[in-house]
Amino acid sequence: MLPNLEAAERDVLTNILQPVFRQSCVKCHGAHGSPSGKVNLFELRSAADLTKNPELVRDLVKALDSGIMPPGGEPPLALKRRQQLVAELRGLLHDAVSAQTAFPRTPIRRMNRFQYNNAVQDLFELQVDVFALPERMARAYGYFRPETGKMPELLKAGSRPLGKSQLIDKRLAGVAPFPQDLRAEHGYDNRGDHLTLSPLLLESFLILSRSIIESQDFNEKTCAACTQLFAPPPGLEATRVTVRESLRGFLTRAFRRPIEDAVLDRYTDYVIARIESGGSFADGMKAAASAALSSPRFLYLYERAGASDTAERLDDFELASRLSFFLWGSIPDQMLLDLAAEGKLHDSAVLLQQADRMLKDARLKRFCDSFPTQWLQLERIVSSVPDRQRFPEFYFAKFRASMHMMLEPLLLFEAILIEDRSILKLVDSDFSYRSELLESWYRDGTRPAKVPPVAIPFRRVPVTDRRQGGVITNAAVMTMTSNPVRTQPITRGAWIASVIFNDPPEPAPANVPPLPQEDDPGAETSLTLRDRFEAHRTQEECASCHAKLDPLGFALENYGPTGLWRETYSSGRTVDADGVLFGRHKFTNIVEFKDAILGDKDRFARAFAAHLLAFALGRQVDASDEPALDRIVLESARAGYRIQHMIKQIVLSDPFLRKYNPSKLGRRVP
Numbered sequence: 001m002l003p004n005l006e007a008a009e010r011d012v013l014t015n016i017l018q019p020v021f022r023q024s025c026v027k028c029h030g031a032h033g034s035p036s037g038k039v040n041l042f043e044l045r046s047a048a049d050l051t052k053n054p055e056l057v058r059d060l061v062k063a064l065d066s067g068i069m070p071p072g073g074e075p076p077l078a079l080k081r082r083q084q085l086v087a088e089l090r091g092l093l094h095d096a097v098s099a100q101t102a103f104p105r106t107p108i109r110r111m112n113r114f115q116y117n118n119a120v121q122d123l124f125e126l127q128v129d130v131f132a133l134p135e136r137m138a139r140a141y142g143y144f145r146p147e148t149g150k151m152p153e154l155l156k157a158g159s160r161p162l163g164k165s166q167l168i169d170k171r172l173a174g175v176a177p178f179p180q181d182l183r184a185e186h187g188y189d190n191r192g193d194h195l196t197l198s199p200l201l202l203e204s205f206l207i208l209s210r211s212i213i214e215s216q217d218f219n220e221k222t223c224a225a226c227t228q229l230f231a232p233p234p235g236l237e238a239t240r241v242t243v244r245e246s247l248r249g250f251l252t253r254a255f256r257r258p259i260e261d262a263v264l265d266r267y268t269d270y271v272i273a274r275i276e277s278g279g280s281f282a283d284g285m286k287a288a289a290s291a292a293l294s295s296p297r298f299l300y301l302y303e304r305a306g307a308s309d310t311a312e313r314l315d316d317f318e319l320a321s322r323l324s325f326f327l328w329g330s331i332p333d334q335m336l337l338d339l340a341a342e343g344k345l346h347d348s349a350v351l352l353q354q355a356d357r358m359l360k361d362a363r364l365k366r367f368c369d370s371f372p373t374q375w376l377q378l379e380r381i382v383s384s385v386p387d388r389q390r391f392p393e394f395y396f397a398k399f400r401a402s403m404h405m406m407l408e409p410l411l412l413f414e415a416i417l418i419e420d421r422s423i424l425k426l427v428d429s430d431f432s433y434r435s436e437l438l439e440s441w442y443r444d445g446t447r448p449a450k451v452p453p454v455a456i457p458f459r460r461v462p463v464t465d466r467r468q469g470g471v472i473t474n475a476a477v478m479t480m481t482s483n484p485v486r487t488q489p490i491t492r493g494a495w496i497a498s499v500i501f502n503d504p505p506e507p508a509p510a511n512v513p514p515l516p517q518e519d520d521p522g523a524e525t526s527l528t529l530r531d532r533f534e535a536h537r538t539q540e541e542c543a544s545c546h547a548k549l550d551p552l553g554f555a556l557e558n559y560g561p562t563g564l565w566r567e568t569y570s571s572g573r574t575v576d577a578d579g580v581l582f583g584r585h586k587f588t589n590i591v592e593f594k595d596a597i598l599g600d601k602d603r604f605a606r607a608f609a610a611h612l613l614a615f616a617l618g619r620q621v622d623a624s625d626e627p628a629l630d631r632i633v634l635e636s637a638r639a640g641y642r643i644q645h646m647i648k649q650i651v652l653s654d655p656f657l658r659k660y661n662p663s664k665l666g667r668r669v670p
Contacts, residue, residue: 012088013047020085024070024077050089051096054623061089062503065603067583068548079584090630097624103311103660106619107192108302112181115190118330118366120212120293123254125224128170130212131177134160135189136369137378138410139169141455144368144418147360151415155433156455159403172215172222178204186504188374190325190618197299209293213286229289232281243281244268247288255297256331257317258341267291301325301618303659311660316340318659319351323651326616327358329366348652355651359644364417372413375611376471376499380480381406387484391562393447401447404435404456405476405563411458412471420644423608423636424601427500428594429469433458441475442468445564466591467565472500473556473590475563482561489553490545496552500597502607505545551579555593605641606633612650621655628653 021029021041029041039059044050050057063069065086070077077085111119117130143155178201184191197205212218220226229250232242247267251259267288274284292298301321306312314322320332320340332340336354339345345354358364373379381402386394394401411433416425435456437447463469471477481492498504557577560566568574578588582603585596597604609632610621621629632649639645650656 012092013044013050016088017085018044020077020081024074028071047092050092051099054093054096054100054626057089057093057096058623058626061086061093064089065582066501066503066548067581071547076583090626093623094627094630097627100624103624103658104619104622104655105660106303106617108300109190109192109195109618110197110299111301112189112195113177113179114181114366114370115325115329116299117177118328118363119298122328122330122333122363123250124218124226124229124289126172126218127222127224128172128217130172131175132169132171133177135180135373135379136160137373138369138407140365144362144365144414146362146364146418149360149419151411151418151433151460153460155411155458157407157411157458158454158456159407170222172212172217174215175208175211178208183374183377183379186498187620188371188615188618190370190615191620192301192618195618197296202294205294205299209290212293213290230282230285240268240272243271243275243284246285247271250289251292253331253334253337254292255295256321256337263297303661306659306661309662311654311658313346313657314659316343316345319345319657322616322656323351323354323358325618326651327355327367327647328361328363329370330363346657351651352648355648356644359417359647368410368414368417371612371615372410374615376409376477377495378406378409378476378480381476384480384482385484386479386482386562390485393441393445394562396447396451399451399453401437401441401562402476402479403453404437404441404451405474405479407456407458408432408434408438409471409474409476412474415460417643420642422641423605423643423646424598424641425470426608427470427472427597427604428466430463432461432463432469432474434461435459438475441562441564445562466594467558470594472496472594473559473563478556478559478563479561481556485561487557487559487561489557490549491553492556493549493551493553496556497549500604500607502610505549551581555579555581555587555590558590601641602633602637605636605646609633609636609646609650612647613653613655616650616656625655628655 025041029039039056064077064082067082114133114135117133120126120130137160139158139160141156141158143152143157181189181195183189184194187194218226229246244264248259248264251264251267270291271284271288274287275281279287303314303318317337317340320336324330324332324336335357336345339350339354344350384402385400388395412429412431413426415421415431415433416423416429434442435451435458437451439461440446440448467473477495478487478492481495482488494505555577558565558567558575566575577590577593578586579593580586581593581596582600585599587593587596606629609629610625613625613629613632614621632646632653635649636642636646
């Protein structure tokens with residue numbers, strides 16, 4: 001069979017791929033000179049040359065499927081021919097991945113600040129935050145009840161980074177957090193390659209763990225587990241046996257797997273030594289708890305070394321941690337640990353049961369506090385400062401309209417998640433959640449006389465104007481992708497490419513000249529922004545990037561710098577939002593642009609699934625994950641693209657269930 005397979009692969013290259021390469025790709029990726037992107041397609045002698053480089057195959061699929069290749073000026077490809085090429089290359093990519101023995105490794109990494117807060121809360125059953133978390137952008141005032149499967153029609157929410165609500169959360173006095181972990185570029189703040197632990201940071205964890213246990217607010221009123229953990233057993237002496245048994249459950253939960261006898265003995269000896277030196281049972285146990293909070297076994301997320309040099313299934317305890325940190329941003333609860341101990345969690349039916357249970361638990365709010373804000377890059381709204389003279393209504397008292405703007409897409413996401421709606425509603429929804437200020441803003445750019453600064457009422461409202469609705473065209477995104485005085489189509493295009501299609505552009509070269517502004521000396525004031533871009537993109541170093549991003553950015557050009565609809569510029573020239581998406585979907589306005597995205601719904605579904613998978617794994621998604629994404633999208637489409645179904649497909653996927661951590665490369669358990 002092998003010779004026939006080789007012949008078939010050779011035919012794919014010689015009969016299908018190479019004729020197109022010769023026709024449309026030779027100028028940039030040919031044998032002469034320095035090939036673009038260091039890719040010389042004419043060095044390929046067989047399909048095996050492709051399958052040994054999955055990332056190249058993935059890049060070819062992306063370039064052809066997105067329509068950016070062949071570039072303008074080269075012979076175009078008919079749609080059927082392009083689809084055939086993409087299908088053949090996807091087949092080669094699947095072959096390449098199945099032949100691999102090495103796969104991406106999820107790096108050992110520490111908890112980020114948000115996860116640490118959640119883990120300490122859950123470990124001690126704290127009723128307060130450990131420390132203030134301004135990166136948690138939305139505050140819920142009792143409305144978040146996923147077990148009901150329904151978001152309320154009227155609710156109250158607050159905006160932490162821009163308002164006072166973060167200051168009124170109850171938290172442990174005297175506990176100062178370590179610095180915020182920033183979102184990775186085109187990624188998330190749980191990325192393993194970003195979450196290192198320097199000696200200085202380790203020392204801060206030691207100080208932090210002591211300040212938590214010693215806080216005056218760390219007591220029976222705020223800590224439900226304190227009585228059981230720190231009080232001596234009734235009627236029994238604090239013997240080695242009682243100390244050891246009190247520690248066993250606590251350390252098993254803290255370290256997310258059964259505690260080894262040697263480790264348990266070390267902690268027991270430590271407590272007994274404190275008691276024998278005159279301390280109380282509570283003092284000794286608190287000292288042990290503090291030590292556990294700064295232990296690498298608590299701080300680090302990791303998988304143990306495998307038994308072979310290929311990808312293996314996670315053990316049940318590793319799976320419990322991966323699942324809980326994905327959906328709850330925290331350590332597994334007792335039910336997950338019990339199922340892992342019984343060896344049942346890896347069973348698909350049990351795993352789906354647990355995912356469903358977790359999606360109905362109030363701790364799901366942590367997923368909503370972390371994933372959508374980072375996926376949508378909403379931290380950028382914090383630094384948005386529209387010009388006060390041009391947009392005075394944006395500012396009121398000490399606050400900004402962006403306080404309300406940022407909450408709209410987050411509440412929409414929560415409603416879609418809790419009600420298990422289609423992810424396509426994120427592109428074009430027929431409802432939204434808006435405050436009175438937002439309703440006035442979208443209507444005529446004004447605001448009410450009185451605006452609550454903390455607990456802001458939001459009402460579920462129907463969206464009948466398709467120029468609104470979804471996350472793409474909301475005022476938050478439009479404002480944060482503008483500068484203080486004008487829109488920025490290239491920034492908006494980059495946001496669409498990164499967030500909606502998961503295809504972030506390369507950074508702009510350092511030598512790219514700036515775009516001429518309206519008030520530059522000698523500038524032609526009658527030119528529209530698109531006119532100035534057209535002149536800009538004639539320069540060779542600018543053309544390729546603009547060809548990709550301009551159609552995406554100018555599709556949104558009817559929205560001004562604060563998200564308000566406009567038909568003309570201040571010069572009186574008409575706004576032109578025409579464009580072509582992926583080289584084949586023509587549109588003349590934002591509604592047609594949304595229709596173009598929805599007409600190619602699997603592309604958005606794949607991009608969104610890739611974002612979810614990257615967040616779930618704490619690493620970048622690469623070519624080896626493509627077959628899993630194919631299956632996730634296929635199964636999601638069959639279920640109407642419902643978001644909870646997609647999340648469950650992520651949980652059932654090979655990348656989620658498996659690890660690549662060969663023993664020869666393996667890491668010692670901390």
